[in-house]
Amino acid sequence: MDKATTNGNGQLVTDKQTRHKSVFVETYGCQMNEYDSEIVREILRRNDFTLAESVDSAGVILLNTCAIxxxxxDKIRSRIGELRHIKKQNKGTILGVLGCMAQNLKKELLEDNTGVDLIAGPDSYKALPVMIDRVHNTGEREFKLTLSEYETYADVFPTNRHGTNAWIAVMRGCDNYCTFCVVPMTRGRERSRDPYNVIEEVKQLTGHGFKQVTLLGQNVNSYKFKGFDFAKLITAVSRIDGIERIRFTSPHPKDFPESLLEVVATNPKACKHIHLPLQAGSNRVLDAMNRTYTREYFVELAERMRALIPGLVLTTDVIVGFPTETEDEFQETLAVMHEVKFDSAFMFKYSERKETMASRTMPDDISDEIKTDRIVRLVDQQRQISYQRNQLHLGDTFNVMVEGYGKKPKQLLGRNDGNKIVVFPDTGAKPGDFVNVKIEEVTPNTLIGVAV
Ligand code: SF4
Incomplete structure (x- = not known):
């Protein structure tokens, strides 16, 4: 028999009634998804839902998915399979799929035997409380996948943040239509948040002790709100008391504004780190990817950035094995990576995504064996470059913001302004504290030093 308790309004409710008000959100994919999960939690909290500690104690399990x-x-398909068992044990448990995969694979998820009760795309989270109640009351499946040209969740400030950095989405969607990328299909058109609203959110965060924010968007240099561009937004955020570091990700190389370069160069709170996705080093492949820049333009932009911003840390994303990529074209990617000498890189094998232009028009014709061979060579080259770049820091002293403990006992871990990981012997500093650290040793991924 259901146990009866009273809710916040003094009404008598049973376990069965309260259980569907207890939600667990599990997140996959990028930082934008992490941020969106906080938005979902906040929307549900405001609608009398509570947050469960685990899937076992939740009446509603929401998977916020990634389709990149x-x-x-595959990971999410197998997780849905595991959760079907939990649904069998805990009758009445509602399973929902949110995010990019919901948008991208709606037909598959709506098939009879998936066990998924609810599907909501990235612009439908405000409807979740009603959708969950409907599934609970009717047992019918609910889905809402309409993409909006306006939704920015500007009025939902996530309140439950952890760590030393707070992510803030300042824009959503993307209009670039790179042929390999599913984001324009799953997240819709570009739209920017009102800057005053972003500033309010940052002020709230500083009130909770945050000193660092990372401004997020699929393409931040397209940020625009009534004459307010991204450079102005960073300047405005830097004027907020309590903010010490501002990071952002990711800009598109095609339209990197001079005003943004100037802000990064001159504003002491704007971190000297730019993540500039290259994707490929061959002009033919860049064109097939619809990246709308050439390797010559990219190299010149990277050189200009380094000349304007002393000490700049430059990182990138690269895809190998894009359809029709030849060995010679891959060699061009190796050559650009060698020429630019990024501090680090995220390197991926091409994987075809449904609904993208590439999937419709270009067969995935590079074998996995060749993709693997290419990525191994690229990673090997990049490790050596990262090591050389880090060696340039031997003897430098950096102001490091402590994030927590390192892997070794009595060791602290933090990041310098350029976002490089720095480890050093424990000084008793706490997460969020700043410590000057002199670098004495390096690896390709880490700077090792002592507090000075
Ligand atoms: S810029 Fe290209 S890769 Fe980045 S989100 Fe937009 S379409 Fe995808």
Whole structure:
């Protein structure tokens, strides 16, 4: 028999009634998804839902999914399979799929035997409380996948943040239509948040002790709100008391504004780190990807950035094995990576995504064996470059913001302004504290030093 308790309004409710008000959100994929999960939690909290500690104690399990790579899809498919068992044990449990995969694979998810009760795309989270109640009351499946040209969740400030950095989405969607990318299909058109609203959110965060924010968007240099561009937004955020570091990700190389370069160069709170996705080093492949820039333009932009911003840390994303990529074209990617000498890189094997232009018009014709061979060579080259770049820091002293403990006992871990990981012997500093650290040793991924 259901146990009866009273809710916040003094009404008598049973376990069965309260259980569907207890939600667990599990997140996959990028930082934008992490941020969106906080938005979902906040929307549900405001609508009398509570947050469960685990899937076992939740009446509603929401998977906030990613569609960027096939691996991410497979992981979520197998997680849905596992959760079907939990649904059998805990009758009445509602299983929902949110995010990019919901948008991308709606037909598959709506098939009879998936066990998924609810599907909501990235612009439908405000409807979740009603959708969950309907599934609970009717047992019918609910889905809402309409993409909006306006939704920015500007009025939902996530309140439950952890760590030393707070992510803030300042824009959503993307209009670039790179042929390999599913984001324009799953997240819709570009739209920017009102800057005053972003500033309010940052002020709230500083009130909770945050000193660092990372401004997020699929393409931040397209940020625009009534004459307010991204450079102005960073300047406005830097004027907020309590903010010490501002990071952002990711800009598109095609339209990197001079005003943004100037802000990064001159504003002491704007971190000297730019993540500039290259994707490929061959002009033919860049064109097939619809990246709308050439390797010559990219190299010149990277050189200009380094000349304007002393000490700049430059990182990138690269895809190998894009359809029709030849060995010579891959060699061009190796050559650009060698020429620019990024501090670090995220390197991926091409994986075909449904609904993208590439999937419709270009067969995935590079074998996995060749993709693997290419990525191994690229990673090997990049490790050596990262090591050389880090060696340039031997003897430098950096102001490091402590994030927590390192892997070794009595060791602290933090990041310098350029976002490089720095480890050093424990000084008793706490997360969020700043410590000057002199670098004495380096690896390709880490700077090792002592507090000075
Ligand atoms: S810029 Fe290209 S890769 Fe980035 S989100 Fe937009 S379409 Fe995808």
């Amino acid at each position: 790579r096939e691996g991410a899809h």
